[in-house]
Amino acid sequence: MRELLRRLSYLWNRRRLEREMAEEMAYHREQLPPERRTSFGDELRLREDTREVWGWGWFDRLRQDLSYGARVLGHARGFTLTAMLVLALGIGVPLTAFRAVLADLQGGSAPHPETLVHLTRRAPGVYITNLPYPQLAFYSANAKSFRQVIGLLDRQPATFGEAAGNGAAEPVRLAFATANYCPEFGLTPALGRLFTTEDERPDAEPVALLGELFWQRRLGSEPAVIGSQVRVNGKLLRVVGLIPRSSKVTDEIWIPLARQPYVVEGSKLFTDWSSALDVYARLSPGVAPEAARQETLSLAARLRELQPSHVGAGEYLDARPVLELAADRQEFQILMAAAVLVLLLLVAACANLGTLVLARGVTREREIRIRMALGAGRMRVVRQLFTESLLLAVLSGACGLLLSTAVLKVIQLEHNSTSDILPDWRAIAATFLIALLAALVFGLPPALRLTSLVPRAGRARTIFLTVQVASSCLLLVVSSLLVSGRQKLVGADPGFDHRHLVWVSPGLKAHGYNDAAANAYLNLLRARAAELPDARAASTVWLAPWGNVHMGTGWQGRQFAGNHADPEFLGAMGLRLARGRNFLPGETGVALISEAAEHVLWPDGGALGQPLPWDPKGPTVVGIVRNASTTDIGNPEPREFYLPHSSAQAPESVVLLRVAGDPHVSARRLQEAARALDPRLQPTVQVVTDSFDREVEKLSRALAVIAILGVVAILLSAIGLAGLAGYTVAQRTREIGLRIALGARSAQVVRAILAPMNRPLAVGFTLGALGAAAAARILRAGMPAMAGLNLFDPLAYMAAVAFFVLVVALAVLAPGRRAIRINPSQALQHE
Incomplete structure (x- = not known):
């Protein structure tokens, strides 16, 4: 601790100590005779040794590397802007998918979601996902393993009308919930207040909450609605607040569960053993789900003595965390599969940037060799190059975070269904974790390759090209397969006329x-x-x-x-x-x-x-x-x-x-x-x-998302291919000049440029096509409407191949034209 405090003191008083050190060295030099002052030593070396003793030498080197890297990137503005665009897309799109997955998790916004569980009835050979109200009341009163028991009865049909009878009545959906539902799931009122335990008392005035979207659509976002009365099924209810749009339960009106018989005439909810409620619970501190199961096993035996016809032998309540429950949903699994596909875009972006860094390294080989000849070690140069990549990744990550927030804002405005778009600590942490990972992937291998005294010709760029082609082609083929599947679904005969x-x-x-x-x-x-x-x-x-x-x-x-x-x-x-x-x-x-x-x-x-x-x-x-x-x-x-x-x-x-x-x-x-x-x-x-x-619209939305990903990935591949072609032309300028001087035709020159790309393109497309079949199989399993999807539809693969060949041709067009216009006399004087 004393050593840490000492180092922090040095850092805090750094300028004063630097000044005192300079004054001390000047004083001692002046004390020496003029003829002996040259033996005082290298002042710069002494200062560096002193800073090492202070313990912040690494900080000085990092600051130097960052400063130099910023100047280098500033001078190469074209490369920097292109690289930031590529990586911002590669980071921003996966980050958007990551935040969408978190928003889709029921209970994801709840405090301590690991202790919030969903209760289901289990018995030998029996699995029931809902509980009747009598069981909810019994376990709420007797189970010590649960600090709170929460009940929800949603999607109940009703009619809504204003208290004064103004406007036509319209059908709505009701959600009946216990008062503790909103605080336990982390919901806060968009306006007014939420339910309290006082609202559940029999003598309390009947109250209701309105969904924020329903309030905007039906009541024109009028704040005066709070405190007024409305009619639901002809019964008066006083509006006390708004449920935020971030709620996963999207019913228009919320009413305390205790008031369900008041709103639904003839209801026998409190004594109906066939009623089906979604029941959740908050585990007591220190209680594991297994312990809760054991307690409910004994409680169910007691309840069976009272209600033998409604409680099975060996029955208990299974408690599963809500996050785990949400991860089992079909929609969430589809979203996760799509998120994995989105990560391929990041892979393509990293491979693309690796190719661009290698291409740019050709123009910096002289600089790197001079620095190493002057005494810089290989790892010192690698550290400098990696620092430039890290700086580029961090800047691109910040742009990606802004891009993600903007996309989610557009989705929120268009669909009114997105949770809070402001990035929280998870989004920020994910951004810079992805940026660091991207820097390692696209920055470190090229740095090692460029500083190698015995370069392995083209191996790194071949790997980068293969990876980016494979990931891009996977997304492209999946998009083509989904287009084909959608067309077959629209034209398919379900076996009956559903139009009437x-x-x-x-x-x-x-x-x-x-x-x-x-x-x-x-x-x-x-x-x-x-x-x-x-x-x-x-x-x-x-x-x-x-x-x-x-x-x-x-x-x-x-x-x-x-x-x-x-x-x-x-x-x-x-x-x-x-x-x-x-x-x-x-x-x-x-x-x-x-x-x-x-x-x-x-x-x-x-x-x-x-x-x-x-x-x-x-x-x-x-x-x-x-x-x-x-x-x-x-x-x-x-x-x-x-x-x-x-x-x-x-x-x-x-x-x-x-x-x-x-x-x-x-x-x-x-x-x-x-x-x-x-x-x-x-x-x-x-x-x-x-x-x-x-169903067709849902499939069309999924198709649109994956198609956009495929287009972006192909765009990134085009940039990478153009960069690799430019790299080849710059590296082989003298050879190309010799070929032209010896009579080579333009087609032969272009073929020589494309030759190193042939194998990576073929291998990458093959791997991408095989991966697309596996990805399409996962999507088909999660989307019943795509059960008839042909994973090896020849038309889909042929369309993907044709589009990819077109992209390759356009990508190498400019470098190819530059190659065939090389002046042989200038190329022969290159060295």
């Missing part, structure tokens, strides 16, 4: 309908729907086609999607029977399967009359349906099965309607018919073709 199909979900379960009442309501609604203008067929089905909820089972490593439907389902969907028969009214114990399912389960085609293999005592197959992808868009082999609809599925079922005219007009009529049967309901309607269009 509408469904309505009345939301009966949320309003306390039992099985019998829900079944009676659906029968009446189906009859009313069949009487609407343009109606062709109506059906009751448990899961809507191309909806957000799926049912299925696994068998021998394959997944089979299932559904419950009535006998009118085939006619309403437009599905055709290949063999066998349809359901009969009221029939049970039977099943229909698709041709793809039969091909897997009974390759010999003997499915009729056989029970489903995963349930030997269950339903028997009575019909084979032509392949139709009713659950996942774009699935080329839809392995599906259909079971008869019963009253057990009625509270969560939908009514499907096929129409002849505009489906959006019929959707409004169907919604009105559903509400007319029970004014309390807030039915949700969906035109099926809109789901298809959204």
Whole structure:
């Protein structure tokens, strides 16, 4: 510690000590006789030795290197601006993806996210992702492992209207949350305040929070809304604040969970064991998820004694950190795959800059040799060259950070869906970590190569060129494959006409309908729907086609999607029977399967009359349906099965309607018919073709992002190829002059320049094409709509090759013209 304080004291008083040292040396020199003053020694050497004793010699050398590097970069403005542009793109784009990944993590903004967990019900052979409200209340009161238990019931349909009745009522989505949800997930109000525990008291005034985007769209960003009253489902609520747009839950209106029965008439949430809430918890200090599991195992046994029909034997709560949960989501995995592709842009940028540094090194070889001849060691010169690269990387990193912030700002303005764009410590740390890594990759190898007394001819530039070509071609081929996949998806036949199909979900379960009442309501609604203008067929089905909820089972490593439907389902969907028969009214114990399912389960085609293999005592197959992808868009082999609809599925079922005219007009009529049967309901309607269009739009956005990356990467490759061609021309000027003097033609000269590039280009493109097939496989697995993507589409690869050849030709055009215009007489006088 004393040594550290001594060195810090030297650093703080550096100027005074330097002045005193100079005065002391001058005094001692003056004390010597004139004839002996030359024996005093080298004053500069003495000062350097003194600074080494002070302990800050490395600081002086670093300052000298930075100062010299800044002057060198300032003199080579063209190279500096080009290099900063390349590296700013290479750092800024991956940094944007990195910040987007962090923003996509649910709980990523929460304080201490490692202790925030998601609770799911587990038992032998049972896995349920949601909890009913009675269980939430029980564990909240009895579990000591949890400091807080948080409940959320989102995406609930409702109608919104102003208290005075001004303006038309409009359908909205509600989120019911416990008061501790916002603080535990790190949300702060955009205006006003958030929920408090006082808002959950039975005698408290009903309150609500508005989503910031809904407040801007519906209420014109009027601050006076805070404190006013609004109507939700006809019930008055006082607005106390705004939920920020950074929330991952995007419902328009938030209401305390304790007020759900007040807003949803007929709700039995507090006693309903079939309700499904997302439940989170904050672990108590020092408690691990495994310890929480053990405690909930004993608590579930106690609860089973009270509710044996609702709690399974051996049941417990599994606690998984929310960050880990978010990383398992399909959307997040797709985003991570895209982020890995984005990192290739950084690789291409580093390889590109390595090539440019080598090309520029040709003009500095004389300087480097002179410095080494005057006594500078190799590592001293390497350190100087690397310092220049590091300085360039840091400046480019700062530009990349500004670029990332600007891009996220544009996304925020256009889509209103991005979290806080101001860079936090993670973004800044990532920026300079990437900059340091980039400096090591593009700066150190060229520095070692340029200072080598026995240079290995071209090995470094060959490696750099191969890497940048491979990464650029990978992005280019993936873009071409996705373009081809999108065109096939748009033109694909899903097996039914989705352009004239509408469904309505009345939301009966949320309003306390039992099985019998829900079944009676659906029968009446189906009859009313069949009487609407343009109606062709109506059906009751448990899961809507191309909806957000799926049912299925696994068998021998394959997944089979299932559904419950009535006998009118085939006619309403437009599905055709290949063999066998349809359901009969009221029939049970039977099943229909698709041709793809039969091909897997009974390759010999003997499915009729056989029970489903995963349930030997269950339903028997009575019909084979032509392949139709009713659950996942774009699935080329839809392995599906259909079971008869019963009253057990009625509270969560939908009514499907096929129409002849505009489906959006019929959707409004169907919604009105559903509400007319029970004014309390807030039915949700969906035109099926809109789901298809959204999937195509999502794919188009992913394609646009990867295409932009491919274009930028190819642009970087063009710069690198031009730099390498210029490097070759500068290095071989005398040879080219001799060739021209001996009668070589222009084509022969250009071919001689391109010869060192042929192998790196071929190897790089081959590696990039193979990598593109692997990357496209990952994207295909994460995007159901791309299930039919051909990883080796010849047209896609041919288009990528043609575009790449064009880029190579344009990149070497200028250096080639410069080579063929070399004056032989001047070239022969080069040395």
